[in-house]
Amino acid sequence: MTTPLIQISGLEKAFSTDESWLNQWRLQQGKIKRRKDNVHALNGVNLTINQGETLCVVGETGCGKSTLARVIMGLTPPSAGEIYYLDQRIDQLNDKERMFFRRRMQMVFQNPYASLNPRMTVYQTLSEPIAFHNPQLSRYEIDEQIEVLLESVGISATSSDHYPHEFSGGQRQRISLARALSVEPDFIVADEPLSALDVSVQAQVLNLMMDKQEERNLSYLFITHDLAVVEHFATRVAVMYLGRVCELASTTTLFDYPKHPYTQALLSAIPRLDSNTAQPIRLIGEVPTPIEKPIGCVFQARCPYANQRCYESSPKMILQSDASSVACHAVEEGRL
Numbered sequence: 001m002t003t004p005l006i007q008i009s010g011l012e013k014a015f016s017t018d019e020s021w022l023n024q025w026r027l028q029q030g031k032i033k034r035r036k037d038n039v040h041a042l043n044g045v046n047l048t049i050n051q052g053e054t055l056c057v058v059g060e061t062g063c064g065k066s067t068l069a070r071v072i073m074g075l076t077p078p079s080a081g082e083i084y085y086l087d088q089r090i091d092q093l094n095d096k097e098r099m100f101f102r103r104r105m106q107m108v109f110q111n112p113y114a115s116l117n118p119r120m121t122v123y124q125t126l127s128e129p130i131a132f133h134n135p136q137l138s139r140y141e142i143d144e145q146i147e148v149l150l151e152s153v154g155i156s157a158t159s160s161d162h163y164p165h166e167f168s169g170g171q172r173q174r175i176s177l178a179r180a181l182s183v184e185p186d187f188i189v190a191d192e193p194l195s196a197l198d199v200s201v202q203a204q205v206l207n208l209m210m211d212k213q214e215e216r217n218l219s220y221l222f223i224t225h226d227l228a229v230v231e232h233f234a235t236r237v238a239v240m241y242l243g244r245v246c247e248l249a250s251t252t253t254l255f256d257y258p259k260h261p262y263t264q265a266l267l268s269a270i271p272r273l274d275s276n277t278a279q280p281i282r283l284i285g286e287v288p289t290p291i292e293k294p295i296g297c298v299f300q301a302r303c304p305y306a307n308q309r310c311y312e313s314s315p316k317m318i319l320q321s322d323a324s325s326v327a328c329h330a331v332e333e334g335r336l
């Protein structure tokens with residue numbers, strides 16, 4: 001068994017809510033006390049990403065997907081936990097130490113309109129990281145690399161002097177991907193990279209990402225809310241709810257035998273030809289905001305199977321006989 005490319009354990013991230021000083025005072029048991037609320041965006045996330053695989057992360061808006069991506073990329077520090085790249089710990093690096101990993105790990109963002117600098121031509125956008133990470137290359141060699149890279153993502157090299165606004169959304173996302181690929185990374189974190197694109201263009205960008213993965217043995221952490229994309233693209237799937245992973249499984253196992261009540265509800269919303277369950281399971285209630293660290297199961301307020309134990313203790317991830325892992329008391333107790 002090869003070492004996972006990325007290993008994450010006990011990852012937590014709390015943001016302090018920037019309430020005004022006046023709003024921080026609360027009446028508690030007859031006394032006025034100052035209290036600053038924290039939003040617990042990640043609450044003990046454990047994950048591995050293997051070399052050459054696509055780990056898809058799914059879950060409703062606000063469950064912590066983007067925070068997970070940003071913490072892994074070192075764009076924001078975790079509150080607790082550890083992140084390893086192969087056998088090297090990377091969550092506490094300073095800028096200089098992180099340089100090597102900046103090259104190995106790249107990110108593609110949701111919105112290609114915002115993530116490309118509007119004042120830089122495509123040539124400038126691509127030549128900057130290539131020159132930075134390869135100071136030995138001549139200008140001619142850089143030009144050559146840009147030409148090959150652009151053609152490989154289906155953008156004509158003759159348009160390299162154009163600015164982002166001169167391209168369509170799909171073209172811009174392919175340029176973003178070219179920029180990520182320009183430094184020859186092993187690992188790409190893609191945070192909803194298709195959701196700003198027309199449906200017809202989404203498949204092109206997705207196919208391009210899959211081709212590049214095969215060519216370069218890339219690993220992806222791919223965040224999406226589109227379950228059709230997950231089924232098509234993912235090697236394994238992590239289902240998140242309120243800052244926790246509640247189910248982790250290979251794609252076929254997850255779609256064929258979803259076990260966590262939340263996963264079952266998510267999947268039952270997609271119409272399937274071979275489905276035996278006629279009615280989608282409706283999720284009742286809103287996703288709560290994770291202001292207080294939850295006691296018990298994070299899904300308790302919306303779960304039809306919740307019992308007393310679910311309100312008192314938080315379910316741990318338990319390995320199942322089909323190699324999936326599920327955090328649910330009802331699954332553990334065999335009542336689901």
Ligand SMILES: Nc1ncnc2c1ncn2[C@@H]1O[C@H](COP(=O)(O)OP(=O)(O)O)[C@@H](O)[C@H]1O
Binds near residue numbers: 017039041062067290
């Ligand atoms: N910079 C921030 N400051 C305060 N709260 C934040 C910040 N970023 C995210 N959050 C909160 O953390 C939670 C998770 O957000 P996010 O990671 O963006 O979720 P997702 O990408 O799954 O929609 C949300 O409740 C969000 O409001």
Ligand code: SF4
Binds near residue numbers: 307
């Ligand atoms: S632990 Fe309890 S509340 Fe949480 S998903 Fe399982 S049954 Fe529902």
Ligand SMILES: [Mg+2]
Binds near residue numbers: 066
């Ligand atoms: Mg997000």
